[in-house]
Amino acid sequence: xxxIKEALEFVNEVKDKVNSDKVEAVICAPxxxxxDLKEATKGTDIKIGAQNMHFEEKGAFTGEVSPLMLKEIxxxxxxxxxSERRQYFNExxxxxxxxxxxxxxxxxxxxxxxxxxxxxxxxxxxxxVCKVQVEKALENVLKDDLAKVVVAYEPIWAIGTGKxxxxxxxxxxxxxxxxx
Numbered sequence: 001x002x003x004i005k006e007a008l009e010f011v012n013e014v015k016d017k018v019n020s021d022k023v024e025a026v027i028c029a030p031x032x033x034x035x036d037l038k039e040a041t042k043g044t045d046i047k048i049g050a051q052n053m054h055f056e057e058k059g060a061f062t063g064e065v066s067p068l069m070l071k072e073i074x075x076x077x078x079x080x081x082x083s084e085r086r087q088y089f090n091e092x093x094x095x096x097x098x099x100x101x102x103x104x105x106x107x108x109x110x111x112x113x114x115x116x117x118x119x120x121x122x123x124x125x126x127x128x129v130c131k132v133q134v135e136k137a138l139e140n141v142l143k144d145d146l147a148k149v150v151v152a153y154e155p156i157w158a159i160g161t162g163k164x165x166x167x168x169x170x171x172x173x174x175x176x177x178x179x180x
Contacts, residue, residue: 007033011040020045028079028111031065035073049077049111052085055098057106067106078103081113081137083156093136100137104145111150112137114177118157127176134180151177 002010007029018025028049029037038048054064070078080103081096096112103110114133116126134151141149153173155165 002029002033004033004036007037008040011037011046015041015044015046018045026077026111028077031069034070034075038074047076049079050075050108051079051082053078053080053099053103053108055095055102057102067102067108070108071106075108077109077111077150079113079152080110081133083113083115083154083159093133096133096137097139100149101140104141104148109148109150111152113152113154115154115156118161118163121155121157126173130173130177131180134177153177 011027014025024047025045026047026049027037027041028051030051034048034050041048050065050070052065053067053070054061056066057068058066067078078099080099081091085091086096100110100112112134114130114137116129120126120129130153138146138149153170155169155173157163158165
């Protein structure tokens with residue numbers, strides 16, 4: 001949610017602080033920032049990813065960004081399944097799966113977001129919800145491609161609710177997801 005100027009200032013602040021021996025740093029930005037950020041991070045340990053893409057390689061999908069467009073500007077990653085996309089754009093597990101498969105097909109590593117709502121958490125369904133999301137998103141993904149998928153736990157119940165996911169909460173779910 002930054003302007004180009006703000007995003008470039010942020011990159012300049014952090015680019016020398018990233019140590020790729022310890023972490024892989026990825027900045028996922030809207031389409032309008034991608035080319036500038038890719039250029040600004042050249043020669044650094046920071047990778048750039050897109051916040052979304054359509055599941056079709058190309059076509060008349062007004063306002064959407066195709067996987068080929070992202071590949072053409074050398075994107076490393078793309079966020080898929082973010083809670084806001086699921087909520088506001090009615091993206092289903094099936095849509096998420098199509099996007100994961102297409103990203104892998106064109107050579108972009110998907111960052112798959114999974115997580116539960118407050119209602120699901122309070123009903124004790126956290127692990128069930130995450131398991132279903134992971135399994136459906138990775139359906140038909142080749143075994144060799146699984147290592148290219150980054151699964152990001154996004155506890156939806158902690159977004160804008162004033163509630164915070166503790167490290168213990170997150171680690172418990174992340175450990176479970178690894179088993180799935």
